[in-house]
Amino acid sequence: MKKSILTLILFSICINVFATETKLMVRAKAKDAKFVGSSLGGAHVIIRNTLNGEILAEGNTVGSTGNTNLIMKSAHERYTQLSDDKTAGFLAVVDIDVPTFVRVEVFSPINKKNAQVHASTELWLIPGKDILGDGVVVEISGFVIDILKPNTHQYIALESVPKSGLQIEANIVMMCGCPIQKDGIWDSNLMEVKAMVHKDGESFGEVTLDNPKQNTFEGRLQITEAGYYQITVYAYNSKTGNTGVEKINYIIRE
Structure with a gap:
């Protein structure tokens, strides 16, 4: 031993x-x-x-x-x-x-x-x-995408949704944290950013998100019915082939 x-x-x-x-x-x-x-x-x-x-x-x-x-x-x-x-x-x-x-x-x-x-x-x-x-x-590869509005599993009263539509807001940066903005080094004009919406498991529509300020992308979703909703925000740059996705679920109640 x-x-x-x-x-x-x-x-x-x-x-x-x-x-x-x-x-x-x-x-x-x-x-x-x-x-x-x-x-x-x-x-x-x-x-x-x-x-x-x-x-x-x-x-x-x-x-x-x-x-x-x-x-x-x-x-x-x-x-x-x-x-x-x-x-x-x-x-x-x-x-x-x-x-x-x-x-x-x-x-x-x-x-x-x-x-x-x-x-x-x-x-x-x-x-x-x-x-x-x-x-x-x-x-x-990718983008860091954080959906800020609506919040994950947020309950939203149908009557509280503005006539202009439910605000969708996402913060998006490069995978190093580098900023995205119109006419910047990472130019949002070259990027397609949309929110794909599903209601109760069925396709509901798409919303194009604009970039009013650095890293912020916004749009409005018209909602007239209660239900279970899912938003998938994607970013796509056809020039580089770079893509990114983020999803959240929320509820519109009567």
């Missing part, structure tokens, strides 16, 4: 002696936008050994969303680095003794479950061969 324990200890020591510290920078970048950083709570990163599922490193991206002019307004030649030392990322440090095939999993944005995307990629890590700079950049 003592010999077995000693053998395990010696084996563990040998592994630690021959293992080499290897660094891997991981960044989450919103589609058609900037990096996911501290301003949105970051993205959660997990690095796994694909052979046995062992987690080699885990943590959140921290830092800024990056340089807007460099990322969004400049032409990029080959080898152009889009990040700097302040740009959000997660620096993983793993100890490996042989080349290891890993899966990099990113959950982003970590604090917005309704919009969260799980994206991943795979690559070989070689002992002592660091991957730094921009590192591994995982693209996060």
Whole structure:
């Protein structure tokens, strides 16, 4: 028994002696936008050994969303680095003794479950061969959409609905938290934003949502009957192929 324990200890020591510290920078970048950083709570990163599922490193991206002019307004030649030392990322440090095939999993944005995307990629890590700079950049598609009006499971009296219609309001930003507005860098003029409405499980109609101010999209829904309603707000940019969706349910009562 003592010999077995000693053998395990010696084996563990040998592994630690021959293992080499290897660094891997991981960044989450919103589609058609900037990096996911501290301003949105970051993205959660997990690095796994694909052979046995062992987690080699885990943590959140921290830092800024990056340089807007460099990322969004400049032409990029080959080898152009889009990040700097302040740009959000997660620096993983793993100890490996042989080349290891890993899966990099990113959950982003970590604090917005309704919009969260799980994206991943795979690559070989070689002992002592660091991957730094921009590192591994995982693209996060979508929009963060929060329907503000009406509220989830809100009971609304039919008589209280204005003649102009029930207000629908949504807050929409890029997946890095970058702002959307008319004629802005992220131009709402290029985006189709609509509310698809169902009543009692049947299609009821669509409402186009306008963008009167930064990140805010609004429209009015004509309602004349009580029932169970569902609103699905979607955003679509045909130029980039980026899409996002949010749903809520509410009740109109007599």
